[in-house]
Amino acid sequence: MTPRLRTVVAVAGTALLVRRALRRRIEVSPLWPLPALEEPISGRPRSRALRLLVTRHERVADGVVQLRLEGHGLPRWEPGAHLDLVLPSGLVRQYSLCGDPEDTSSYTVATRLVEDGRGGSREVHEQLGEGMEVEVRGPRNRFPLAPAPAYVFVAGGIGITPILPMLRAVQDHAEWRLLYGGRSRASMPFLEEIGKLRGGRVTVVAEDEDGRPDLDALFADVPAGAAVHCCGPEGLMEAVGRRLPDGAALHLERFTPGTSAEGNGAFEVELRRSGRTVSVAADTTVLAAVRAELPDTAYSCEQGFCGTCQQRVLEGEIEHRDELLTDTERGDSMLICVSRALGDRLVLDM
Numbered sequence: 001m002t003p004r005l006r007t008v009v010a011v012a013g014t015a016l017l018v019r020r021a022l023r024r025r026i027e028v029s030p031l032w033p034l035p036a037l038e039e040p041i042s043g044r045p046r047s048r049a050l051r052l053l054v055t056r057h058e059r060v061a062d063g064v065v066q067l068r069l070e071g072h073g074l075p076r077w078e079p080g081a082h083l084d085l086v087l088p089s090g091l092v093r094q095y096s097l098c099g100d101p102e103d104t105s106s107y108t109v110a111t112r113l114v115e116d117g118r119g120g121s122r123e124v125h126e127q128l129g130e131g132m133e134v135e136v137r138g139p140r141n142r143f144p145l146a147p148a149p150a151y152v153f154v155a156g157g158i159g160i161t162p163i164l165p166m167l168r169a170v171q172d173h174a175e176w177r178l179l180y181g182g183r184s185r186a187s188m189p190f191l192e193e194i195g196k197l198r199g200g201r202v203t204v205v206a207e208d209e210d211g212r213p214d215l216d217a218l219f220a221d222v223p224a225g226a227a228v229h230c231c232g233p234e235g236l237m238e239a240v241g242r243r244l245p246d247g248a249a250l251h252l253e254r255f256t257p258g259t260s261a262e263g264n265g266a267f268e269v270e271l272r273r274s275g276r277t278v279s280v281a282a283d284t285t286v287l288a289a290v291r292a293e294l295p296d297t298a299y300s301c302e303q304g305f306c307g308t309c310q311q312r313v314l315e316g317e318i319e320h321r322d323e324l325l326t327d328t329e330r331g332d333s334m335l336i337c338v339s340r341a342l343g344d345r346l347v348l349d350m
Helices: 003-028 120-126 157-170 191-195 215-219 234-242 286-293
Strands: 049-061 064-070 082-086 092-096 106-112 133-140 150-156 175-182 201-206 227-231 249-253 267-271 276-280 310-315 333-335 345-348
Touching (some): 064 120, 082 106, 092 106, 092 120, 106 120, 106 157, 150 157, 150 234, 157 191, 157 227, 191 201, 227 234, 234 249, 276 286
Parallel strands (some): 150 175, 150 227, 227 249, 267 345
Antiparallel strands (some): 049 064, 064 106, 082 092, 082 133, 310 333, 310 345
């Protein structure tokens, strides 16, 4: 081999090694060239996205539409699971699955139009029509049906959606009772199906006819060890928590960020790896303040559910307001779209 050929081979080999090293480096830290975390959190893969066809857009109650989303070989799910829908505008919203978990050809969700909401429900009602494709992520489940000898289900309005598959699952296998409340019977979906369920005790309370539901009567003579599953307005869930019988376990599903009397003030966030410090006002989020300095910071739902904005916390006390992180994760990380500082300073590994 001539000296010139040896040089060409050596240069080509070195270039190949460099490319491989760079690829491995980026895989280790998606934020490269910032320093890699020992266990990377930022940039973790999202749930696999699917493109599904809207084959049914049906009004099932006043202000409520149900969507049937069809595909092939869809991931299985269990009662309590939900999907992330990526709407045509790019908004990401979470909707509970209310169909048949054994059906791998379609998913069914339902949503109520929120007149003063952030626009997601209106987009589903008015712009997402039959024949359109929609991107979904999931299913994911943070409201699973707990094993128990008996069940109490409490649903308020559209909160019936994650409860419905649970009712189907337990109707022949355990003692159960359901309290389903709403503003009016016309606004309450799935009443006909609920009326056909077997073996349990169903109480339907339409506020315009019956007033507020009687939670004390619901919890009278509840068997020891019962699991209480509740989904609905925040006030209803708080009332259920206050009346929870001794020995019963409470399981809640909510699609709005938790609130707290603490952690509502202004504070500073140091972004350790980028060498910057940002101020977070009382009326803004850590995510908004960080993105003013680091506009490529990943985020999605802005409600503390999807986990896209999870960041590692190096210093400071956290006021967690998400519904996603495990106890272990809460020890050293936070979802910056909703969670805040309890003190006057946080240090993030960004």
